Amino acid sequence: MQTLESYVVGRWHAGTGAPALLKNPTTGADVAACDTGGVDFAAVARHGREVGGPALRALTFAERGGRLKALSAALHEHREELIELATVNGGNTRGDAKFDIDGATGTLAAYAHVSKSLGDRPYLLDGAGTQLGRTRRFWGQHVYVPRRGVAVHVNAFNFPAWGTFEKAACAWLAGVPVISKPATATALVAWRCAQITVESGLLPEGALQFVCGSTGDLLEHLGAQDALAFTGSARTGEWMRGHANLVKHNVRVNIEADSINAAVLAPDVDAESDTYGLFLANVALDVTQKAGQKCTAARRVFVPAERLQEVLADLASEIGRATLGDPAERGVRLGPVAHEAQLADVRAGMARLSEVADVHMGGPAPVRDGCFVAPTLFVARDARAPVLHELEVFGPAATVIPYSGAAPEAAELVNLGGGGLVTSVYSNDADWTETFVLEVAPWHGRVWIGSDRMAEQSLPPGMVLPGMIHGGPGRAGGGEELGAERGLAFYMQRVALQGFQGLIESRFGKRPAE
Numbered sequence: 001m002q003t004l005e006s007y008v009v010g011r012w013h014a015g016t017g018a019p020a021l022l023k024n025p026t027t028g029a030d031v032a033a034c035d036t037g038g039v040d041f042a043a044v045a046r047h048g049r050e051v052g053g054p055a056l057r058a059l060t061f062a063e064r065g066g067r068l069k070a071l072s073a074a075l076h077e078h079r080e081e082l083i084e085l086a087t088v089n090g091g092n093t094r095g096d097a098k099f100d101i102d103g104a105t106g107t108l109a110a111y112a113h114v115s116k117s118l119g120d121r122p123y124l125l126d127g128a129g130t131q132l133g134r135t136r137r138f139w140g141q142h143v144y145v146p147r148r149g150v151a152v153h154v155n156a157f158n159f160p161a162w163g164t165f166e167k168a169a170c171a172w173l174a175g176v177p178v179i180s181k182p183a184t185a186t187a188l189v190a191w192r193c194a195q196i197t198v199e200s201g202l203l204p205e206g207a208l209q210f211v212c213g214s215t216g217d218l219l220e221h222l223g224a225q226d227a228l229a230f231t232g233s234a235r236t237g238e239w240m241r242g243h244a245n246l247v248k249h250n251v252r253v254n255i256e257a258d259s260i261n262a263a264v265l266a267p268d269v270d271a272e273s274d275t276y277g278l279f280l281a282n283v284a285l286d287v288t289q290k291a292g293q294k295c296t297a298a299r300r301v302f303v304p305a306e307r308l309q310e311v312l313a314d315l316a317s318e319i320g321r322a323t324l325g326d327p328a329e330r331g332v333r334l335g336p337v338a339h340e341a342q343l344a345d346v347r348a349g350m351a352r353l354s355e356v357a358d359v360h361m362g363g364p365a366p367v368r369d370g371c372f373v374a375p376t377l378f379v380a381r382d383a384r385a386p387v388l389h390e391l392e393v394f395g396p397a398a399t400v401i402p403y404s405g406a407a408p409e410a411a412e413l414v415n416l417g418g419g420g421l422v423t424s425v426y427s428n429d430a431d432w433t434e435t436f437v438l439e440v441a442p443w444h445g446r447v448w449i450g451s452d453r454m455a456e457q458s459l460p461p462g463m464v465l466p467g468m469i470h471g472g473p474g475r476a477g478g479g480e481e482l483g484a485e486r487g488l489a490f491y492m493q494r495v496a497l498q499g500f501q502g503l504i505e506s507r508f509g510k511r512p513a514e
């Protein structure tokens, strides 16, 4: 069996402890093993700070962007191989695997593009300068400079490629070295990506260290200039946020956690419209893509009560089009969930939902050997039952919840989720939409507005785009990533410079060309 090594302190390291096993969720076969026993995590953090950091900071933004672009191309060359690994270790269909891998290369390329507008000075301006004294002589300017620490990235199992590089692209472009840790159960793709990255020689030594398995005592060695960006369950996120060493040193922590996302159909949308077609297609995509294991997937689908039966029938027919089966077979659109523990979790979650909702299609019963779950639609009996708004079933399932059709009620129900990554709304009524959006906006990182006017060009709400922020308040973790240049701020220190205008502007302010 293949052993997945970690890349730390300039070399590949095979663990010396008891290895964790990675499996094929379709067949149950062992795929690989990994372990980080024997890794000196204090040395790993030091190596990033002392070797990777200075080397990255010696490059301009544009030079770092150039490396990102070349890395995107290097990974893309291995696209077919990576797709195969994602099928074997993650149960991804070809489409699911492409979503992850192309997401990684696309985000690297997008940040390469962002770099072109960042100038060639070792800092970024934050807004315009401002007069502080009686005259312009005493002047102020906010700038961002790269922090001198390491960025520890801990990722979830569902996006081993995209998760790794959407975080790393921002840190590297900001000039900060990365220690990246994928979720163990699906680490194969991330490991191969790390290997390609190291072998490409595109990044300076120390810019990427890769931890395949437990992070040991790494968090104990983080300090005031370091950052931790985590994606995963709310439970692990809560533990990390409260970690004594991180609290003591005010280590920057960004949490992307689970979210009970919503899709809302407004009462004005008629069955013949493009908007209705978009609604059906997007909800069905969220249930079936990556077997529903997308942090942005709509878990609650709000439908005007008088349309309930019609919408249920249409949704079931749309979802039913996705063939479930061996993800390696062409034409299969719904593979297994990623691993055994995940399967048990999904089944337990469905059982809890069954206490407050009826099964309209699918359900938790086994459909075939392996980690397969039937695509499932629940119908809520009580729109306010807490479990609907608090439990994320991270699999191919959603609950349809009838409501009156009033925008304030829809918003109130959506907000019972306690903070989400994305809410999608489908309406051609601008007044209804405005009322709804302004009520849900404080509780969400992203609000996606579907209508006839954009249907033809739209990308689905489940897709995270590098130019827009990703994250959300409350139970979504309270974090924020991406958003073009905004994504760099987490890795940089904003500092207010105050002094003589001539000095501030010439050395730290407007660029000479401006």
Ligand code: NAP
Residues within 6 Å of the ligand: 154, 155, 156, 157, 158, 159, 181, 182, 183, 184, 185, 213, 214, 215, 231, 232, 233, 234, 235, 236, 237, 256, 257, 258, 259, 294, 295, 392, 394, 421, 471, 476, 477
């Ligand atoms: P998880 O069990 O919380 O694990 C997430 C990551 O944390 C894994 O890499 C895991 O490593 C690591 N981890 C767990 N305990 C740790 C500890 N004590 N110290 C250091 N690292 C630790 O979550 P998951 O099951 O992988 O992911 C599923 C969840 O992620 C879902 O709830 C989903 O909603 C959420 N998610 C959110 C987003 C977002 O952007 N907001 C994106 C994707 C997924 P091991 O695998 O080695 O245990």
